[in-house]
Amino acid sequence: MHELTIVLNIFEIAGNQLKEHQGNKIDAIELEIGLLAGIEMEAFHFAWNAALPGSVLEDCSLKINPVEAEARCRHCHLEYDVSSLYDACPGCGSFRSELIRGKDLRIQSLVIS
């Protein structure tokens, strides 16, 4: 259940930003979560809703932008979309690849009022 840790990290960063900008509340937050970031979205939403009451994000709208995952084949250098950490290259069939996108776990923006 590391999703709870992730949620608590978001709340902490948001709280610090609220203070830094001397705002009263956070109206909206936008996150970027990669397809292969290791986040189970159901667990994430469960943790989010559990941690929300009384927090700085209580009345805020949450937007999550999913990031597709992409790998580069070490053999033929083809870049291709992947849905797991072990998808074979569609060009040459090799499993030797680097993940180049899809592990993102980022707060993109906040709206503070």
Place this chain on the structure above:
Amino acid sequence: MCSTCGCGHSDIITITRIGDEDNHEHMILNSNRNYSHQHHHEGVHDHAHGHSHEKTMVSDHHHAVQPHQTIVDLEMDILHKNDLLASRNRGYFEALQVLALNLVSSPGSGKTSLLERTLTDLGAEFNSFVIEGDQQSSNDANRIAETQVPVVQINTGKACHLDAQMVQKAYKQLSIVNQSLLFIENVGNLVCPAMFDLGETARVVIISVTEGDDKPVKYPDMFHSSDICIINKIDLLPYVQFEVEKLKEYALRVNPDLSFFETSATTGQGMDNWYEWLRTQQQNL
């Protein structure tokens, strides 16, 4: 509840040097604050502020009264605080030329047995230090303490993984010396610890042959983030349906850079190769 001092907080993390239990430290899950009683505690807070730009949606520059919103384009990694602390840990280990290994696995892979044997066999050759992570109990740390190696137990309470801050607090209790080995035995869990950099020199995933040989594709994140894979309990291979080559094939699909060791902490089989690797890594620091 803390079994030593009786304090009760549901999210508490306890860090205890074995042999010096009265001087343990508490922290609260995922917090900057140290929750402490009469024990020592530093009030140092680590904040890192991301690089941010802001724009105000208000076009009215005539001050105050009207409601307005500020958009903060933060673009900050959610785990940046952990990653920052991990970098500091890494710098500390590098400065001391300490080989710091993060040992990860499911519960029951034989991590502690492997560690006990390693510490005993290399006792004359290296100064070693151990950080033990478990949700509860000091059983593993007590086993390690039997080998005369300094050990700190981190009880994570509800947390399912170690993080860089817990490790930092733990090694401060260890007085680690130059050119030593630091083994960090993570909480037995093949999922959550994968996300948390501790500042280790290398991550070692341990799998035993009593588990399925398809584990790398069932729990790919851990194999993807590891540098070394130890296949343990190989003395049991004649009794179980486990194909070492199949495991390696799956693991290499997930992470083509993984190196493997095949060991039995019980019989000692294969342990020399592991020790040789430790020597080489330590020398190359």
